[in-house]
Amino acid sequence: MVIDDFPFWLRFAHFINLIFIVLLIRSGIEILSAFPKLYWNDHARPGTEWIKFTKKKFLPSFEKRVWISLEEEKSFPSWISLPGHKNLGMGRHWHFFSILFWIGNGVAYYILLFTSDQWQRLIPTSWSIFPDAFHDLTLYASFQFNLYGNPYDSIQQLTYFSIVFLLGPFMIATGAAMSPAIGARFPQYPKIFGGRQVARSLHFLGMVGFVLFIIIHIAMVMLSDFSQNMGNIFLGHATSLGIAIGIFALFVLIVLAVNIWATAISLRNPRFVQVKLGALIEYFRRILFRKAVSRQQFSKSEVTPFFRVNGYPPETDEYKKLLENKFVDWNLDVNGLIENPIKLSLVDLHKLKKETQITEHSCIQGWTAIGEWGGLSMDYIISVCKPLSQAKYIVFHSYQYTNGYQFYEAIPMELAKHPQTILAYEMNGNPLDVPHGAPLRLRVETQLGYKMVKWIKSIEFVSDYKHIGMGHGGHREDHMYYDLGAGI
Ligand SMILES: Nc1nc2c(c(=O)[nH]1)N[C@H]1C(S)=C(S)[C@@H](COP(=O)(O)O)O[C@H]1N2
Numbered sequence: 001m002v003i004d005d006f007p008f009w010l011r012f013a014h015f016i017n018l019i020f021i022v023l024l025i026r027s028g029i030e031i032l033s034a035f036p037k038l039y040w041n042d043h044a045r046p047g048t049e050w051i052k053f054t055k056k057k058f059l060p061s062f063e064k065r066v067w068i069s070l071e072e073e074k075s076f077p078s079w080i081s082l083p084g085h086k087n088l089g090m091g092r093h094w095h096f097f098s099i100l101f102w103i104g105n106g107v108a109y110y111i112l113l114f115t116s117d118q119w120q121r122l123i124p125t126s127w128s129i130f131p132d133a134f135h136d137l138t139l140y141a142s143f144q145f146n147l148y149g150n151p152y153d154s155i156q157q158l159t160y161f162s163i164v165f166l167l168g169p170f171m172i173a174t175g176a177a178m179s180p181a182i183g184a185r186f187p188q189y190p191k192i193f194g195g196r197q198v199a200r201s202l203h204f205l206g207m208v209g210f211v212l213f214i215i216i217h218i219a220m221v222m223l224s225d226f227s228q229n230m231g232n233i234f235l236g237h238a239t240s241l242g243i244a245i246g247i248f249a250l251f252v253l254i255v256l257a258v259n260i261w262a263t264a265i266s267l268r269n270p271r272f273v274q275v276k277l278g279a280l281i282e283y284f285r286r287i288l289f290r291k292a293v294s295r296q297q298f299s300k301s302e303v304t305p306f307f308r309v310n311g312y313p314p315e316t317d318e319y320k321k322l323l324e325n326k327f328v329d330w331n332l333d334v335n336g337l338i339e340n341p342i343k344l345s346l347v348d349l350h351k352l353k354k355e356t357q358i359t360e361h362s363c364i365q366g367w368t369a370i371g372e373w374g375g376l377s378m379d380y381i382i383s384v385c386k387p388l389s390q391a392k393y394i395v396f397h398s399y400q401y402t403n404g405y406q407f408y409e410a411i412p413m414e415l416a417k418h419p420q421t422i423l424a425y426e427m428n429g430n431p432l433d434v435p436h437g438a439p440l441r442l443r444v445e446t447q448l449g450y451k452m453v454k455w456i457k458s459i460e461f462v463s464d465y466k467h468i469g470m471g472h473g474g475h476r477e478d479h480m481y482y483d484l485g486a487g488i
């Protein structure tokens with residue numbers, strides 16, 4: 001069966017796909033660089049990775065000093081990752097921005113494929129495809145290519161089918177399995193893959209699959225009938241060698257230009273990228289995750305023995321004194337736009353109803369750990385404080401400073417009311433230790449770790465976060481250009 005020329009929409013979708021797949025791969029490698037180790041289980045114990053792209057030492061013990069996961073970040077060069085040089089925040093913005101267009105383009109392509117006769121190019125209609133493919137393979141092995149591109153040979157059809165209908169959806173499925181909001185709302189979902197670290201490893205292998213496909217695909221386009229192929233890809237029909245070379249050069253130039261521009265703007269003006277791409281991503285994130293409430297309940301046997309730490313413990317005299325006195329002089333100061341400002345000591349907190357939960361923690365860098373947390377519900381604090389109607393966000397201020405800036409994070413009021421949003425003073429049945437946030441830390445189980453402020457000093461109800469810090473909603477948003485919403 002020979003279908004007519006390649007229609008415009010098919011060629012256009014192929015081109016859009018090319019642009020965004022390259023952005024996805026490069027930004028994905030950037031995300032990998034923030035935690036360049038891959039595991040087969042969610043405890044992600046240092047030393048048990050099946051592959052790593054770093055030589056840095058990292059010990060699974062805090063006996064001598066606290067090791068923090070930011071030390072595990074690796075700097076990749078810009079030619080391989082977008083934008084390179086430890087820019088996880090930027091990498092994520094480009095990854096999620098590109099996903100929107102890649103999926104949108106993919107959906108349009110699927111629809112047009114099946115509402116026209118073009119699906120016949122990709123979907124095998126006879127079992128003879130397998131013996132045919134074997135036959136083609138023997139020809140390939142002797143470098144006899146028969147790829148006139150229209151119709152595809154059996155190997156092409158099987159490969160394209162696998163990429164379009166298997167690998168593409170697989171990447172979406174494994175990507176979604178890494179989202180803390182999805183995992184919190186549907187704890188069974190990541191378990192389909194064997195947990196978030198397996199999903200992360202598979203997502204990486206899928207990326208390798210895409211890269212190999214792209215290399216072989218381009219090589220085949222060049223090695224078999226080059227001018228016919230380039231003509232089909234761009235014009236819909238065969239063309240001359242001169243024009244084919246021109247088209248190829250045009251493709252390369254456009255892909256290069258897009259990538260150089262995206263890299264340069266991310267390195268020079270990350271705030272611009274954060275604000276612009278972030279706004280679009282946030283719009284979709286709200287629609288998808290606004291209603292996601294954490295329903296996690298792992299069992300005690302699933303608790304992670306070595307729970308990584310992020311952020312060095314506070315060094316201020318104020319904190320050290322409190323620690324020396326075992327926090328008897330510490331008070332949780334709750335203030336801002338509320339009817340009842342309160343101060344609660346640790347003893348007071350212990351008298352209140354205790355919530356416990358065993359949940360999975362996802363750090364934005366990529367590691368996970370399962371822990372049991374005990375403390376009081378934020379919803380209870382809210383009900384006691386009686387927020388004024390203007391109060392829209394709750395800001396958690398820490399005793400800890402990083403490079404001279406006080407750590408804080410803001411979360412929307414609705415998120416604070418979720419049942420598994422708690423102020424924890426206990427971890428795995430013991431009083432919270434210093435590395436993990438003593439005397440009190442936040443747990444917001446649908447979010448990434450950076451939202452969960454440790455070493456809490458005060459809680460402030462505000463109408464907006466623009467006047468706090470640099471005004472982007474948290475220390476990590478201000479200084480590392482992380483996303484405002486931390487559900488993915
Ligand atoms: N004050 C403060 N809180 C913080 C951080 C920090 O650097 N300072 N790091 C955050 C990040 S990025 C993560 S992943 C979690 C880690 O919690 P853990 O150290 O208990 O594992 O704490 C969060 N809370």
Ligand SMILES: [Mo]
Pocket residue numbers: 310362363364365449450
């Ligand atoms: Mo983190």
